[in-house]
Amino acid sequence: MLAFTGSRLDRADHIRADPDRLAGMMNWKARLLALDGLMPGTDDAGCLAWGTLADAPEDAEFVFLGLDVSEEGQGKPCFAVVPPAGDAAPRMANPQLWSLMATMRPDDLALYGGARSIVDWHARHRFCAQCGGGTKIAKGGWQRECTSCGASHFPRTDPVTIMLVEHDGRLMLGRGKGWPEGRFSALAGFVEPGESIEEAVMREVLEESGVRARDVTYIASQPWPFPSQLMIGCHSHADDDALTIDETEMAEINWYVRDEVEAALSGDGPFVAPPPHAIAHHLMKWWIEK
Numbered sequence: 001m002l003a004f005t006g007s008r009l010d011r012a013d014h015i016r017a018d019p020d021r022l023a024g025m026m027n028w029k030a031r032l033l034a035l036d037g038l039m040p041g042t043d044d045a046g047c048l049a050w051g052t053l054a055d056a057p058e059d060a061e062f063v064f065l066g067l068d069v070s071e072e073g074q075g076k077p078c079f080a081v082v083p084p085a086g087d088a089a090p091r092m093a094n095p096q097l098w099s100l101m102a103t104m105r106p107d108d109l110a111l112y113g114g115a116r117s118i119v120d121w122h123a124r125h126r127f128c129a130q131c132g133g134g135t136k137i138a139k140g141g142w143q144r145e146c147t148s149c150g151a152s153h154f155p156r157t158d159p160v161t162i163m164l165v166e167h168d169g170r171l172m173l174g175r176g177k178g179w180p181e182g183r184f185s186a187l188a189g190f191v192e193p194g195e196s197i198e199e200a201v202m203r204e205v206l207e208e209s210g211v212r213a214r215d216v217t218y219i220a221s222q223p224w225p226f227p228s229q230l231m232i233g234c235h236s237h238a239d240d241d242a243l244t245i246d247e248t249e250m251a252e253i254n255w256y257v258r259d260e261v262e263a264a265l266s267g268d269g270p271f272v273a274p275p276p277h278a279i280a281h282h283l284m285k286w287w288i289e290k
Contacts, residue, residue, distance in 0.1 A: 001106060002220065002222045002279060002282060003101075003106070003109055003110075003113075003222065003276070003277035003278070004109060004110050004113035004114075004222060004223045004224065004225060004277075005110055005222065005223065006106055006107055006110045007066075007107065007110035007111050007114055008068055008069060008070040008073060008107045008110075008111065009065055009066035009067065009068060009069070009078060009111060009114070010066050010067045010069045011065075011066040012064075012066050012067050013142075015064065015067075015077075015140065016064060016139045016140035016141075016142055017139060017140075022064060022140050025064075025077040026053055026062070026077075026079070027053075028052060028053075028054070029076060029077070030052065030053050030076065030077045030078070030079055031050045031051075031052070031068065031073075031076050031077070031078045031079070032050060032051045032052055032053050032055055032056060032078075032079050032080070032081065033048065033050060033065065033078060033079070033080040033111075033112075033115055034048070034049035034050060034051055034055075035080060035081065035083065035115070035119070037083045037084075037085075037087075038083060038086075038087050038116050038119070038120055039094075039096075039097060039100075040100065040104075040112045040116075042100065042104075046103055046104065046105075047104075047105060047108055048104075048108045048111065048112060050078075053079065056081050057081070060081045060082070061081065061082040061122060061137045061141070062079045062080070062081060062082075062137075062141065063079060063080050063081075063082060063115070063118055063119055063122065063137070063140070063141030063142075064077065064078075064079055064140035064141055064142075065078040065079060065080055065111070065114070065115055065118075066078060070107070078111075080115045080118070080119050081119070082119050082122040082123055082137070082141075083119060083120075083123050084123065085123055086120045086121075086123040086124035086227070087120055087226075087227060098275075101277060102275070102276075102277065109277070112225075113223060113224075113225040114223070114225070116225045116227075117155070117157075117223070117225040117227060117228040118141060118142070118155055120225075120227045120228070121155045121156070121227070121228060122137065122141065122144065124227075125144055125153060126144075128146035128148065128149060128151055128153070129151075129153065130146065130149055130151045131146060131148050131149040131151070132148075133146050133147055133148025133149060134146070134147050134148070135147065135153060138152070142154070142155060155228070156228060157223075157228050157229070157230050158190060158228060158229050158230070159190070159191040159197075159200075159229075159230050159232055160188055160189065160190050160191065160224070160229045160230065160231050160232065161188060161189060161190075161191060161197060161200045161201045161204060161232050161234055162186050162187070162188035162231050162232065162233050162234070162279060162280060162283070163186055163187055163188070163201045163204070163205065163213070163216070163233070163234040163235065163236055164186055164219075164234070164235045164236065164283050164284070164287055165187065165205055165209070165211060165213050165236050165237070165238050166235065166236070166237050166238070166287070167211075167237065167238040167239075167240070167241045167255065168241065169257060169258065170241070170255040170256060170257050171255065171256050171257075171258075171261055171284070171287060172187065172205075172209060172211065172238070172253060172254075172255055173185060173186060173187075173253070173254060173255075173256055173261075173271065174186075174187050174208065174209070174250050174251075174252060174253040174254075175250065175251045175252040175253075175271075176249065176250060176251060177248070177249060177250065177251050178251075179251065180272070182271055182272045183271065183272040183274075184252070184254070184256075184264075184271040184272065184273070185273075185274045185278070185280040186233075186274075186280045186283055186284070187204060187205055187208050187209065187253075188204070188231070188280075189203075189204035189207075189208070191232075197216070197218065197232055197234065198216040198234075201213055201216045201234050201236055202214070202216065202236075205236065205238075207246055207249075208245070208246045208249055208250050208253070209243055209244070209245060209246075209250075209253050210242065210243055210244025210245070210246075211238045211240060211241070211242070211243065212238065212239065212240065213236035213237065213238055214236060214237055214238070214239070215236060215237045216234050216235070216236045217234060217235050217236070218232070218233070218234055219233040219234060219235055219283060219286060220233045220279065220282065220283075220286075221233060221279075222279040222282075224279075231279045233279050233280075233282070233283050235283075235286075235287070241255055254271075256270070256271070258287075258288060261273075261284055261287065261288060262288050264284075265281070265284055265285060265288070
């Protein structure tokens with residue numbers, strides 16, 4: 001199972017859409033996810049820490065995360081508080097968070113990832129994109145409404161293609177600008193307006209490497225809460241291996257044979273592979289095993 005998937009929450013849209021029913025659940029039985037800004041709180045066992053709604057600031061905005069349908073959660077409603085500010089730091093700038101995520105239970109990591117994305121979106125959308133007026137939380141936190149013009153705003157998920165490119169039994173991998181020396185991963189890029197997934201894969205590969213990709217196939221997807229991407233994992237083939245690297249985005253791009261990729265995944269190869277909680281790691285494993 002990919003990291004950030006497999007949440008134990010029932011999102012319960014029928015409750016989100018019923019203000020009276022939602023208000024009736026905001027009592028002492030409800031659980032409040034412990035967050036320090038966007039950092040997860042954990043208990044002595046390393047699991048996500050929870051409190052009650054009484055632990056929230058007086059003027060807090062609450063997001064209804066859903067009902068915990070696990071045996072442990074017993075169907076209790078779960079909430080999170082919108083922090084004062086979103087996360088403007090680069091996603092690799094908090095080593096404490098990455099270390100903590102590596103030890104979290106998969107269902108905790110999925111729950112935290114979804115909560116992080118939604119509360120971060122609220123923190124960064126307190127004003128209307130249409131008129132500039134203030135916005136207020138609505139539909140249990142899955143919508144914001146402008147208090148001036150009445151426009152509705154909804155949490156966004158940004159689609160990103162992340163793709164393996166194969167040629168003659170070798171795999172194309174790249175190191176982005178500013179990445180640590182030796183760390184390589186699959187090429188990736190945002191899907192642009194008016195593009196299909198296949199077109200985005202071909203365009204991004206051509207732009208970053210100068211290689212024309214073809215025969216694009218879908219492999220798997222992963223929510224990525226930094227801040228709110230959906231990583232769409234694909235595989236493709238290339239007819240040519242000649243590289244023309246876009247040096248504004250990429251520091252290096254190389255071709256690697258199967259043994260080299262397998263060795264890197266085991267921690268003893270010619271490059272540093274993506275960590276196990278990244279979809280690129282799973283794409284490389286899929287390629288090795290196919």
